[in-house]
Amino acid sequence: MKFGILSDTHGFFHPALAEVFAGVDVIFHAGDIGTSDVLTRLQSIAPTVAVRGNIDGEAFYDTPRLEHREYDGMRFTLTHNAGDLIHPIFDMSSRVLAKPADILISGHYHAYWCSRLQTEHRTVLWLNPGAAGNAGYHTQRQALLLTVKPRSERIGLIAKDCILQKIDLGPRGDDVTSPVLHDQLWQDLHHCN
Numbered sequence: 001m002k003f004g005i006l007s008d009t010h011g012f013f014h015p016a017l018a019e020v021f022a023g024v025d026v027i028f029h030a031g032d033i034g035t036s037d038v039l040t041r042l043q044s045i046a047p048t049v050a051v052r053g054n055i056d057g058e059a060f061y062d063t064p065r066l067e068h069r070e071y072d073g074m075r076f077t078l079t080h081n082a083g084d085l086i087h088p089i090f091d092m093s094s095r096v097l098a099k100p101a102d103i104l105i106s107g108h109y110h111a112y113w114c115s116r117l118q119t120e121h122r123t124v125l126w127l128n129p130g131a132a133g134n135a136g137y138h139t140q141r142q143a144l145l146l147t148v149k150p151r152s153e154r155i156g157l158i159a160k161d162c163i164l165q166k167i168d169l170g171p172r173g174d175d176v177t178s179p180v181l182h183d184q185l186w187q188d189l190h191h192c193n
Contacts, residue, residue: 001025001071001150004046006143007080007107008131010055011035013042014141014169016179017132021045024145026071030107031080033060034133053080053107068099073151077101081108082126085115103127103146110138114164125158134172141169145181 004021011034021027024046031053033039042048052063067078082096082104083089089096097104103125104117110131117126130142147163148154154161168180 001074001148003028003071003146003148004143005030005105005127005129005146006132007105007129008032008053008110008133008136009034009038010131010133010135011038012133012135013038014132014179016169017042017143018045020143020145020167020179020181026069028076028078028105030078030105030129031065032056032107032133033063034135035059049078051078051080066096068101072148073154074148075100075102076105077103077124078105080106082106084109085113085126088117097124105129107131110136112142112144112166125162127164131172132169136172139172141172143167143169 002024004024004027007030010032027042027046027048029048029050031051032055033050036059039048039050049067049069050063051067052060052065069076077097079096097119101124105127107128109128111128112130113128115126117124129144131138132141132143145165149161166182
């Protein structure tokens, strides 16, 4: 299965997202959506799972802050703010990861990371796609593509079971930059095993 992952659009839909997310099975939006138009446009590409972020107002009151989903045996947890790499939120195991997860996706920090998160009971791949919108302190907009091998082909090592690609959507504020799809982020995934 193939997943499109983005966060912090803040009401901006990059026109290239339709191209780079074409053919994905599911899109995850990790909050700070900004406008319902962004979700409508994402949903026209693929089924979209979204959570509410700290800037998401009245239009998103019914949008959950936390989602747990499973696809072909791969368990995902989606939230907007799980803390950062140095200071994960204090109640990660009891709140965010209360249900078993293989992959945690969060946003909020406008920065990309792929890291191993060790909890009391398991190791989780923690992804933050960076920001895909124009608001915030980031200089480059980005998103991620995650391809997960079929359950029958997985061996239990993230670096072997997944392909992670980063999508550079150009500088913040520039609407004409073509996206750049980076090859598999082997180094990042190996770090996560």
